[in-house]
Amino acid sequence: MSAVADRYHHGDLRQALIGVAAELVRERGPDGFSLREAARAVGVSNTAAYRHFADRADLLAAVAAAGFTRLAADLAAADAAVPGDSPASAREAAGATARAYVRFALRDPATFRLVFGRHGAGQPARSRGAGPDGRDPYQVLEGVVGRLAAAGLVAPARGAIAGTCLWTAVHGVASLAVDGAVVSRDAPDIDAITDAVVDTVLAGLGRDDRDTPAPDAGQAEVRDDGRGRRDRTGTAAGGGAAGSPAVPRRPGYRGRPAG
Numbered sequence: 001m002s003a004v005a006d007r008y009h010h011g012d013l014r015q016a017l018i019g020v021a022a023e024l025v026r027e028r029g030p031d032g033f034s035l036r037e038a039a040r041a042v043g044v045s046n047t048a049a050y051r052h053f054a055d056r057a058d059l060l061a062a063v064a065a066a067g068f069t070r071l072a073a074d075l076a077a078a079d080a081a082v083p084g085d086s087p088a089s090a091r092e093a094a095g096a097t098a099r100a101y102v103r104f105a106l107r108d109p110a111t112f113r114l115v116f117g118r119h120g121a122g123q124p125a126r127s128r129g130a131g132p133d134g135r136d137p138y139q140v141l142e143g144v145v146g147r148l149a150a151a152g153l154v155a156p157a158r159g160a161i162a163g164t165c166l167w168t169a170v171h172g173v174a175s176l177a178v179d180g181a182v183v184s185r186d187a188p189d190i191d192a193i194t195d196a197v198v199d200t201v202l203a204g205l206g207r208d209d210r211d212t213p214a215p216d217a218g219q220a221e222v223r224d225d226g227r228g229r230r231d232r233t234g235t236a237a238g239g240g241a242a243g244s245p246a247v248p249r250r251p252g253y254r255g256r257p258a259g
Contacts, residue, residue, distance in 0.1 A: 017052060022067075068130075093147055
């Protein structure tokens with residue numbers, strides 16, 4: 001931690017405390033140290049540390065905001081690396097941004113967990129962070145979705161939820177990868193998994209339910225009669241209406257006994 005602590009001697013105590021706390025989070029987790037311990041690691045008094053942070057939770061929120069900022073920068077760089085307005089460019093930008101998201105999580109799992117834990121993105125705006133272009137990670141992903149929509153890859157009916165769908169899918173891959181719950185954490189394999197997930201999400205976002213064909217005229221629709229029994233459209237639960245197929249009975253069924 002000496003390199004981080006040395007920053008204090010250049011007059012940037014707040015950033016020095018954030019840097020030391022980030023290292024402590026990686027070593028011990030967010031609950032494994034105190035604000036006073038961070039102050040000692042930097043080489044300052046507790047009083048000096050309390051001038052910048054009210055308590056450990058306040059310090060952890062700042063560490064999470066710094067991580068959020070780094071994630072935003074990574075996503076923005078991945079998006080910018082794929083210029084163009086064509087559908088192919090927009091799709092590749094979505095894939096590149098998703099891969100950057102997952103790689104950030106694998107490169108710094110402790111910070112990733114902190115960012116999206118109780119000290120991070122779910123907390124008040126003070127814990128958010130924006131990249132060099134002023135956008136946070138969610139806004140970068142919204143920009144990617146905007147490119148997809150402009151290229152005709154997002155159906156208008158899906159526009160309102162497209163950003164959330166893309167984020168939740170990619171975040172799921174990242175979380176599972178960090179926890180070792182996917183086949184492999186090797187970059188080529190996880191990239192392939194990420195790309196496949198993005199392709200699946202985009203296939204759904206590009207579909208407009210209004211274009212879904214109705215069932216064939218000869219195919220009956222199965223419905224519930226409201227009493228726990230299922231029947232086909234136009235058929236009474238007890239028997240077939242004229243011109244409609246009857247509901248198949250299970251073998252040996254002879255109906256309800258009289259009386």
